[in-house]
Amino acid sequence: MERKIRVLIAKPGLDGHDRGAKVVARALRDAGMEVIYTGLRQTPEMIAEAALQEDVDVVGISILSGAHMTLVPRVVELLRANGQNNVRVFVGGIIPENDAAALLEKGVAAVYGPGSATSQIVKDIQDALIGAAA
């Protein structure tokens, strides 16, 4: 059986706008990945727990609420604490440049702003994981 890339798409925080998350989830599915969608208002703890149970390769966090500087590093921290050191985390949303740089420094693999092409996200994930695949 062929190994599939597994991705968790999560939507933390209190805003209810999940269109972007759904668009990305679909694009990844159409690229042959298995995408676990968790729905709205996830806490970092919920995201890390789902990532563990689902043994995902990638966690995508969609965030528009402005709380990215607290929520995203917390997710990265929890993943590492659970032993999921190799899970790639990417973030999509409205993230100011300085914040994006800080998130990358804290272990986030990529930050995508509005207008990012989903094909770029697909390609980045494939580049990072194909070859690294067990």
Added chain:
Amino acid sequence: MSLVEALLAGERLALARLLSQVENDTPAGRAGLDALYAHTGRAHLVGITGSPGTGKSSLVNQLALALRRPPEGTPPLRVAIVAVDPSSPFSGGALLGDRVRMRDLSGDPGVFIRSMASRGALGGLARATAAAVQVLDAAGFDMILIETVGAGQSEVDIARLAHTTLVVEAPGLGDDIQAIKAGILEIADILVVNKADLPGADNTERALRMMLELANPGRDPHEHQGWRVPVLRTVAAQAQGIPEVIAAVQQHAQHLRSSGEWHSRDRARLTHELEDRLRSTLAEEFHRRLPAADYEAAVEALLQRQLSPSQAVEKLLRQADPARSPQSGSSNG
């Protein structure tokens, strides 16, 4: 520590990783299954199936919640959930969304939820679902809830895997009789009318009772091998009717045990699995030894209508084993 040892010691990451190995049918996954097999056979396997949109995931969520918070005096059960969603036939990818309805279960170490893509299998489960369930069984979960792909008529694999099968129906999903054809009705140990607060619930319930009657003419309409199939109403979104479903699931387990059917279902399931393995292993081995040219010649003979499929098989078997005595008559099996 190996994955298997870590899993048996209760490490959730090891469990998650072994599930992936099993799902991908890797050598490590197969070795893990071999090592864990002696630890299986303890969990109560409960299937939840039904048409898309009947609220299977919400019902699973409520069932798990109730099992985790039982009435005083009974210990909570450790619950695993395997939720299967379809893979796209075009990209091979999948969007697995059952967790959206299960957020209430987050943060509870006595619950483990795993989403699975069907990966092209057609029976409502993935090919590796049975193996994944074995891993969860070995990991010590008391009850494993297996949610199928939104199934309609022929996706009845779940009945073979589960001890207890719930078929979920809801009002207003088109023609009630059409929605629940005989195939899927016959596998039900428990029928649930979910969304029972919607108009039309009475009609749905009546239709289900009528179908039960038609399926068992001249007998107690609900009775099958000593078990009366209950028709229960729930509103999963509001946690209504859940204790009754749990009670029915537990009564069914008791019934299976006291009637000996638990054992005979296990036996039937394992026989089927052995048969399946035997077939695929034998076929693989035969193919390895068979010269490709002989195989091609057989296909060509079929195309030219010189041999029937069963004659072609007979010929290939004789080529592989000249001492083989010809089958009596020409079977068309």
